[in-house]
Amino acid sequence: MSSRETYTREPGDLLWEVPAAGAARFSWEYDEGRARLLALYQKGKDKQWDATTRIDWDLEVDPFDPLGTPDEATALYGTPHWDRMSGRERGTLRQHFASWQFSQFLHGEQGAMVCAARITESVPDLDAKFYSATQAMDEARHAEIYGRFLHEKVQLLYPVNDSLQALLGDTLRDARWDMPYLGMQVLIEGLALAAFGMLRDTTTKPLPHQILAYVMQDEARHVAFGRMALRDYYRQLSDAELREREEFVIEGCYLMRDRLRGLEVLENFGIPRAEALELTEQSEFLHLFRKLLFSRIVPCVKDIGLWGPRLQRAYADLGVLDLGAAELDALMAQDEEIAEQLDARRFAAEEAARTAEVAATVAEGAAADGAGEDGTAGEGHGGGGGAAGRG
Template sequence: MSRSAESRTVVDLADLPFGQGGHLLVQRALAGLAPGGQLAVTGRDPALLVHLSAWCRGRGHQVRPWEGPHSPDGAVVVRGPAGHDRWAGAVRAGGPSPRGIVERPDPGWGLAARGALVEEGAPAVGFDLAERDLVWAEIAPSLYAHAAAAQWDPAAAVPWDAAFELPPDVEAAVVQVMTYLVENEQAALVLPARLLARVHPHFREVVQLLAVQAADEARHLEVFTRRALLRTGRMGTSSAGGRASLATLLAEPDFALASFLLSVLGEGSFLNLLSFLDRHAPDPVTRAVVRLAHQDEARHVAFGVAHLEHQSSVDPGLRGRLRGAVERRHDVLRDTAGLNQDVLDSLVLLAAGGWEPTAIGRGHRAVRDLLAAMDEGRQRRLVRLGFPADEAAELSALHTRNFM
């Protein structure tokens, strides 16, 4: 690159064809010029002027003939306005910086990276969750960072080789509870996996968080299944009522309502259940898997609550829709048996630690306290979402007896 007699920058491509890398030299030289600056381009490629002109048109630059005596083979490029140095008519996806988040991303942005310079003309991609207030929570970026750092390896984090021996009936109780957890975690995996495919990638932290949530549930499925099969090689029972309850979660298409039913009510109640199992685990493997699952589920609940708090602040009608979702689900499940009796009995036995009448009574009271703690937690989260205390109590009482 040199300076001409007329003090304009010159790029001589020599024998390099414009379409075989010459454009990179021109692009580099233009990047150093202010809008309106002139760049003389010379070279011996017969098609230089044709290719140069077409390339400049697409980027908002002008091409003029080289005027004056002893004009070489080439042309003068006048740099276009700022913001048109890549494509004419291009726009920044989400503003001038990668963190710029808009309320409604353009459908034509598709899979473009947020903050990228986006060329117009691509077909729109169908993401129906494409409004900030439908999916966003300010806590999403920090929650994703925490989730990415807190991933654990099932093979290394759980002491699978720990030595322990349980009475057959206690082992059977553990197997039954693990079977129940697997069934519920399968629903908790499918739901965020479905939702993340609908979220516009402009809201990438939400997509990433839902993807990690699905990965969390996949790990939970692995460790709960492995613990169930660890000693007997058999799973427990699955009730029709339990599966009916989970089916209503998968049938909810609305992002906010699905997040509410799964994360705020269901997984929120599961936090209490996992803490209960941690306290009453009869062996180190069971204790490890429920403790690891609890730390993941706490993030899921935190995002669900934060998202719905944000949405309720901008949508006065949201709480009415949330109430309607609880009532509809209750009506659908009114005639089902609810929690698998085998699961309930297993929880009593694990809390009892033995078959003496006083121990069984203690275990029964512990399960009763668990149900009360679940109810109190649901009410507390409902109040955070703006429900009056009496309405929160009423809605919590309508929550499915299957916990999730």
């Protein structure tokens, strides 16, 4: 079935073309490169995995409650709109919000795949090209996963959000080789990581929990890659060049904040845009969600050397300036650990089930053999007795 038939509204042209800018760079320097990046490249190779086999796609998902997250997370909760809804209408609303969230994840992952390919093409250092090539494979896998989840389990798609599309376009049109890093690895990936983490830790459904935990394990490496490359490069830039990057970050952060509202969902339920804006502004959960979503971006921006007065004022306006003190490495380590623990639990349970199945099969076989031997012995005994009697 074509994706066009699954979209909640007509997406227009299914092919979006962004004019490429900047040079493709080759490096004839084949030395060992930077140890940190090569170690990350090795990790990227070691951690490749197959979404078809690592994820249990046989797990059932209720399309009308795909995530099992609290209704309080919905902007309509507690409003007269919510009170007037029937149980089925609320289920449809849950389906739409889950579809909207995961559709933006899907579109963002395709953007990340394109940006990783652009980094491979344009970055001047071979060690960075090596790693970004592994990232392109990771992002392809993530797009595959989210696309399959939406098509098979949620059965609904939303077009790309205008703010996400605008930031993707700005990132890809810029001719400077570091901008795909900044736009994708720091802003889009950072925001996505925080959103994934919120859902991973609140969903009560095993399939989305698996998906989010495993995707986040990859994304933790991607953000680390962006930090390494940009931190080294930005030390060499002038104050004027750094301010240009900070302006890009400021604009991108406001775009990402506006992307979080889910206005498209509310409009699909007949709520005028102006009222939808007001409802999302009044949502206490959305305010908390919005702040937590910047928990990965702000410390990363500070770490790579972008922390001028204007940027700090923008973060103060967004209410996230204090997040600059967050321990980003600890968050990334936790993302890796959660995925490893999930694997350990799942495979231990599967091994226990296989062991129990083998033991049951052996027991059944032994019981069948015993029954056969008893029957044979009794038959022989009776026949012998009859012969003796006749004799």
